[in-house]
Amino acid sequence: IxxxxxxxxxxxxxxxxxxxxxxxxxxxxxxxxxxxxxxxxxxxxxxxxxxxxxxxxxxxxxxxxxxxxxxxxxxxxxxxxxxxxxxxxxxxxxxxxxxxxxxxxxxxxxxxxxxxxxxxxxxxxxxxxxxxxxxxxxxxxxxxxxxxxxxxxxxxxxxxxxxxxTSAAADTQAQMMFPWMKEVPFKKYDVNLVIDNSELDGAPVIIEQNPTYQNLFGRVEKEAQFGVLTTDFTMIRGGALHKANNGFLVIPVEELFKNYFSWDSLKMSLKNKKIMIEEAGEKLGFITTKGLKPEPIPLDLKVILIGNPYYYSILYMLDEDFKKLFKVKADFDLVMDRNDENIKKYASFLCTYCKKENLKHIEASAVARVIEYGSRLAEDKNKISTKFSEIGDLVSEANFYAGQEKSKYITPVHVLRAIDEKIYRSNLIAEKIKEFISDGTILIDTQGSKVGQVNGLSVMSLGDYSFGRPSRVTVSIGMGKDGIIDIERETKLGGPIHTKGVLILSGYIAGKYSQDKPLNLSARVVFEQSYGGVEGDSASGAELYALLSAIADVPIKQNLAVTGSVNQKGEVQAIGGVNEKIEGFYEVCKVLGLTGEQGVIIPESNVKNLMLKEEVVDAVRNKKFHIYPVKTIDEGIEILTGFKAGEIKTDGTFKKGTVNFMVDSKIKELSEKLRELTKSKEEEKE
Known part of the structure; x- marks a missing residue:
């Protein structure tokens, strides 16, 4: 035109x-x-x-x-x-x-x-x-x-x-002063091409990362002429809905709710199947300057909201329109199976990413190293992480180090360096904790044996970096009817899940040792030098080992650390962060001196999650460090004490000389002493 x-x-x-x-x-x-x-x-x-x-x-x-x-x-x-x-x-x-x-x-x-x-x-x-x-x-x-x-x-x-x-005639004085005025009479013939999808081969797919009202629905722009705001149809601008019409519009749901009017206006457009370009102020009833009101445009598209499943649940429960407009839900997993097909796709993604970002070619061995890192992120050797943005960042950083070394390709060395450098930039606190352990400020034993004391393991998360650290768990016992007291709970430093884990210990002790006698026991469990709060039940296994050690008066090897939660039946359950916990204790042992006897007891169900760094794998391979998977508390206590756990006999007793026998005997002894003490006090009153 x-x-x-x-x-x-x-x-x-x-x-x-x-x-x-x-x-x-x-x-x-x-x-x-x-x-x-x-x-x-x-x-x-x-x-x-x-x-x-x-x-x-x-x-x-x-x-x-x-x-x-x-x-x-x-x-x-x-x-x-x-x-x-x-x-x-x-x-x-x-x-x-x-x-x-x-x-x-x-x-x-x-x-x-x-x-x-x-x-x-x-x-x-x-x-x-x-x-x-x-x-x-x-x-x-x-x-x-x-x-x-x-x-x-x-x-x-x-x-x-x-x-x-007459358009070719001499310009008027006004037109000579303002050349744009010459074009004004012809502006009515202009065509405002709001959206041009002529270059697309299929339906448009638009991702709107900033879904403001104007970005979604468009706007009518204005310009100042002689101190007055003016507008015309050529200043009508389309939004994401116009671009995605007859196609697909993808919107981050969290960003959608941060912008006024966007959510309600989007629902209205989807219900009416029309796009209307309006001034945002009109929706609040404000008096706006006189302007254009473009006619509604027919709307036919699919809107895809992406975000945390939490938003879906909230909207489904609280917004009646949501369940009518958004009827299809698709959950996306953060991991995928590590099989041959997916490994090929992963490698294809890495090659495509390198080409798209103009990076160096990545060697096959480097691809294998990235896949290992993907399994580490997934915390499962049979899975690979689908956090492709994080994987892409790793490859980009590896490319940088390849460039520094003037290498033609990205090699495994560059990938490992990128991983190590990323850790180095974030591990200051982890290094400080190791320093405190080394100089004795934080008390951790990695040699010898002690009664009622065990090395528990926890994970500290610092946003993009998590690391494991050992903590001393101690238990003291005495005669009484208080049961097991969680000092963390009493001081309000323990979270509800941690408290639940401690209460499970009472269930385990009562179920196993208190079938023929009252449980007259007072025990206090604490994480030593813990000042910032404790949450989670992954240390309940360590607490139970320390409790059994204190009751039986059997020392626990301090060269071993323990992780894993426990149920009332004495089964050791899987926990998260197993790699960080093992590596954390290994680093401490390395600082204090590796003896070849140190190691970590983990739940057997966590073996599939092991994706340890090469240094730890080599130490285990060379028997300088050990990993002991266990299914039950009995298996773990045997490793920690060197004594047999002892199975219960048909008469309800345990074999003499076993840990369970010593625990049972101690509980019986405390019960009898308390009964005698109570009886003597009653006689004194009489």
């Missing part, structure tokens, strides 16, 4: 200045002027026959009497006798009537000239326009809205030919 208007603006002035047009115009004028001349000549002859002549003035034609060849003026006329005056007056009236009729004919001829020229201009302009517009009409003949618009443009040009014919 722009090219069409430009062509018309160039061609029409030339057409109306052409020799052919001027000749046709002159012919029309000449023919009609000849008719006018004949009418006036005939009128003049009749006037002369009656003794008058026609006199032309600025305000028209007049008839003036003539006597003896002399034109009479007003004074001369007054000197005539009355009879002569009346005679002249009668003749004048007759000639005036003829003059009036003749002038009516002349005016009709003038109108005819204008009409003929107008028709000529219309036909000439139409011929010129159609030469240019035929191609456009043919291209869009199947789109009624477009063909209707083209017809309207054509008709408007024909109605406003003067605008095009």
């Amino acid at each position: 722009k090219n069409f208007i430009d062509s018309v603006r160039q061609m029409l002035p030339k057409t109306f200045e052409s020799k052919d047009y001027l000749e046709r115009k002159d012919a029309v004028i000449k023919d009609i002027e000849a008719e006018k001349e004949k009418l006036l000549t005939d009128l003049n002859k009749r006037a002369q026959d009656e003794g008058f002549v026609l006199k032309s003035t600025q305000i028209g034609l007049f008839i003036v009497p003539v006597i003896d060849g002399k034109i009479l003026n007003e004074q001369d006329f007054l000197t005539l006798n009355e009879e002569k005056k009346q005679e002249i007056q009668k003749k004048r009236e007759r000639i005036n009537n003829d003059l009036k009729k003749t002038m009516d004919f002349v005016r009709d001829l003038d109108k005819k000239i204008n009409e003929e020229i107008k028709n000529l201009n219309h036909n000439v302009a139409l011929y010129t326009i159609e030469k240019v517009i035929n191609d456009i009409e043919g291209k869009y003949k199947d789109i009624k809205e477009v063909t209707d618009f083209i017809e309207e443009v054509k008709d408007d040009i024909l109605k406003n030919l003067e605008l095009f014919i």
Whole structure:
């Protein structure tokens, strides 16, 4: 359309200045002027026959009497006798009537000239326009809205030919001062292409990361001219809904709720199947400046909200419209199976990523190293992480180190360096804790044996970095009816899950050792040098080992650390962060001195989660460090104490010399002592 208007603006002035047009115009004028001349000549002859002549003035034609060849003026006329005056007056009236009729004919001829020229201009302009517009009409003949618009443009040009014919004339003073004013009259012919999807092969897929009201629904822009805000249809701007119409729109749900009006307006558009461009202020009832209100556009698209499942649950429960508009839910896992097919896809992703980001080619062995890292992120050797942004960051960093070394490819060395450097940038606190353990500020034993004391393991998370650290867990026991007291809970440093884990210990002790006697025991469990709170039940196994050690008075090897939760049946359950915990204790042992006897007891169900760093794997392979998977507390206590746990016999007792026997005996002893003490106190009262 722009090219069409430009062509018309160039061609029409030339057409109306052409020799052919001027000749046709002159012919029309000449023919009609000849008719006018004949009418006036005939009128003049009749006037002369009656003794008058026609006199032309600025305000028209007049008839003036003539006597003896002399034109009479007003004074001369007054000197005539009355009879002569009346005679002249009668003749004048007759000639005036003829003059009036003749002038009516002349005016009709003038109108005819204008009409003929107008028709000529219309036909000439139409011929010129159609030469240019035929191609456009043919291209869009199947789109009624477009063909209707083209017809309207054509008709408007024909109605406003003067605008095009005189457009090449000299600019006015205002146009010379403000050149843009010259284009204003032609702006109405512009086409505002709000959205152009002509380059797409399929349906549009739009991802709107910043779903503000205007970014979603579009806006009508304004500009200042002479201190006044003005706008027109060319300033209408489309939004993401316009871009994604007949396709798909992806919106992060959390960002959607951060922006006023966006959610409610989106629901309204989806329900009404229309996009309306409005001023945001109108929704609040504010008085806004007068502007355009574009007509609604039919809407047909699929909106995909992405985000935490928490938002889906909340919206489903609290928003009636949500369940009607968003009927399909798709959960995406953070991991996928580590099989041959997915490994090939992972490798393909890495190669595509390198090509897209203009990185160096990645070697196959480096791909294998990245896949190992993906399994580490997934915390499962049979899975791979789908956190592709994090994987991409690792490859980009490895590419940087490859560039530093002027390597042609990204190798496993560069991948490992990227991993190590990432840890180094974030592990200051972990290094400080190791330093405190090394200088004795934090008390941790990695050699010897002690009663009622065990090395528990926990994970500290610092956002993008998590690390394991050992903590000393101690238990003291005595005679009483308090049961197991969690000091962390009493001081309000323990979380509810940790408290649950401690209470499970009471269930285990009562179920296993208190079937034939009361549990007259007072025990206190604590994480030593813990000041920031304790949460989780992954240390409940360590607490139970320390409790059994304290009750049985059997020392626990301090060269071992323990992780794993426990249930009331004595089964050791899987926990999270097993790799960080093992590596954390290994680092401490390395600082204090590896003896070849140190190691970690883990739940057997966590073996599949082991994705340890190469240094720890080598230490285990060379028997400098050990990992002991266990299924039950009995298995773990045997490793920690060197004593058999002891299975329960048919009579409800345990084999002598076993840990369970010693625990059972101690509980029985405490129960009897408490009974005797209670009895003696009652006798004293009597």
